[in-house]
Amino acid sequence: MSARVYDAIVVGAGPAGSAAAVLLAEHGHSVLLLDKAAFPRPKLCGEYLSPETARILDRLGVLKAVDQAGAVPIRGMQITAPDGTRLEGRYPTAGAYRGYRDHALAIRRLSFDQILVERAKALPVEVRERHRVEDLLVETDRVVGVRAADVHGRVLEARAPLVIGADGRQSVVARRLGLLGAHALRRMALLTYVEGLGDFEDLGEIYVDPPDYAILNPVAAGVASLSLVVPFGHAAPFAGRLETFFFARLKQLDHLAPRLAGMRSVAPVAALGPLAYRVERPRHGGVLVIGDAAGFFDPFTGEGIYAALRSAELAAATGHLALVGGDVSRAALEPFWRARDAAFGDKGRVTRLLQAVIGRRWLANFVAHRLRRRPDLLSLLMGVLGDFVPPRALLSPRLIFGVPR
Numbered sequence: 123m124s125a126r127v128y129d130a131i132v133v134g135a136g137p138a139g140s141a142a143a144v145l146l147a148e149h150g151h152s153v154l155l156l157d158k159a160a161f162p163r164p165k166l167c168g169e170y171l172s173p174e175t176a177r178i179l180d181r182l183g184v185l186k187a188v189d190q191a192g193a194v195p196i197r198g199m200q201i202t203a204p205d206g207t208r209l210e211g212r213y214p215t216a217g218a219y220r221g222y223r224d225h226a227l228a229i230r231r232l233s234f235d236q237i238l239v240e241r242a243k244a245l246p247v248e249v250r251e252r253h254r255v256e257d258l259l260v261e262t263d264r265v266v267g268v269r270a271a272d273v274h275g276r277v278l279e280a281r282a283p284l285v286i287g288a289d290g291r292q293s294v295v296a297r298r299l300g301l302l303g304a305h306a307l308r309r310m311a312l313l314t315y316v317e318g319l320g321d322f323e324d325l326g327e328i329y330v331d332p333p334d335y336a337i338l339n340p341v342a343a344g345v346a347s348l349s350l351v352v353p354f355g356h357a358a359p360f361a362g363r364l365e366t367f368f369f370a371r372l373k374q375l376d377h378l379a380p381r382l383a384g385m386r387s388v389a390p391v392a393a394l395g396p397l398a399y400r401v402e403r404p405r406h407g408g409v410l411v412i413g414d415a416a417g418f419f420d421p422f423t424g425e426g427i428y429a430a431l432r433s434a435e436l437a438a439a440t441g442h443l444a445l446v447g448g449d450v451s452r453a454a455l456e457p458f459w460r461a462r463d464a465a466f467g468d469k470g471r472v473t474r475l476l477q478a479v480i481g482r483r484w485l486a487n488f489v490a491h492r493l494r495r496r497p498d499l500l501s502l503l504m505g506v507l508g509d510f511v512p513p514r515a516l517l518s519p520r521l522i523f524g525v526p527r
């Protein structure tokens with residue numbers, strides 16, 4: 123069998139993969155984009171897109187289509203602490219930092235992911251759905267291609283100097299290269315769609331009740347996604363009865379339960395866990411991993427899609443230079459990892475700090491009381507979560523311990 127040859131092969135056509143394929147094609151590279159699913163395909167997700175995500179969507183040429191698909195504007199988050207303290211965090215619309223837009227968006231992944239795939243199809247990208255990548259072609263210290271199979275078991279071998287793993291959790295690219303590892307944070311998410319909750323006033327809602335938290339996002343007129351995140355060990359014994367566990371557990375969240383009066387669940391409960399895992403950097407040349415294929419922590423701060431798109435931008439930038447320069451060695455791809463550290467390192471520290479806060483009842487209450495007295499700090503935090511305020515602005519001791527300006 124003779125292998126087809128491309129400049130780049132992208133494994134997985136979720137947000138990370140579709141974005142990488144679009145950007146590489148715009149640079150003039152020949153790209154093969156493979157996904158095991160047929161689009162539209164479901165994806166378990168809270169379906170929130172941070173305000174800064176709009177910048178990348180615009181660059182990809184799909185922001186208008188996302189708006190037209192009925193994306194719901196979200197102007198911030200109402201956060202309820204374990205003792206019932208309620209914060210209304212809105213994205214900053216004045217001051218030193220401004221988002222690409224002054225609001226986040228919520229949109230069903232069924233539509234969102236399809237819009238991105240359609241964008242790739244509109245360019246000279248060879249998109250092959252229902253093609254599962256089963257193995258990588260590796261020669262000494264280089265990844266040189268993939269072996270995929272379609273639904274009839276027909277094998278496709280394709281070669282390219284650059285392979286991008288954008289195949290989400292359980293990434294075959296990460297697994298084949300021995301990069302996937304367990305994480306100490308072990309949680310499970312349960313998610314459904316609900317109706318009958320009335321008005322959200324342009325805000326998502328977060329209920330922190332250690333060891334659990336729940337998020338309500340209005341994703342369409344009258345419909346919200348409801349996700350509950352619990353310790354993995356609490357849910358695991360209920361395997362096979364997770365729906366029962368989910369609705370019983372919701373009742374235990376004191377400040378969420380009254381909000382859910384009148385709720386109708388309009389979809390089966392989906393579950394996923396353990397959520398967090400680590401992925402090491404590849405030791406081979408010719409390969410990058412992006413989006414969830416490069417690791418996942420926790421959905422509390424809702425940046426997964428932004429991170430997927432941003433890492434695609436960074437991978438396309440480094441990948442393009444490497445392809446043009448004729449050197450796709452590990453060293454030539456190193457700028458991607460440096461750029462990724464610069465883009466996500468500080469946000470990762472904020473995210474881990476927040477995990478420590480939401481895991482402890484007393485600390486979550488303490489921080490909520492403090493943020494209530496410091497709207498400037500809350501607004502900055504919202505900007506950081508919205509991906510447009512640099513996290514360093516928040517980590518400054520002067521700001522945390524000092525007086526508001």
Ligand SMILES: Cc1cc2nc3c(=O)[nH]c(=O)nc-3n(C[C@H](O)[C@H](O)[C@H](O)COP(=O)(O)OP(=O)(O)OC[C@H]3O[C@@H](n4cnc5c(N)ncnc54)[C@H](O)[C@@H]3O)c2cc1C
Pocket residue numbers: 133134135136137138139156157158159165166167168169170171172253254255256288289290291292293294311312313349394397412413414415421424425426427428430
């Ligand atoms: C409970 C929960 C809630 C979340 N809520 C939010 C939220 O509100 N906002 C947010 O921004 N993020 C959220 N996230 C994170 C977000 O869903 C992910 O970060 C995002 O989907 C990552 O995009 P991706 O393109 O990397 O991966 P994916 O979207 O998972 O896409 C990967 C693609 O690869 C394909 N694939 C997999 N294996 C193969 C293979 N072997 N061959 C070919 N194709 C393959 C899959 O079919 C899929 O289409 C949440 C995550 C969880 C678990």
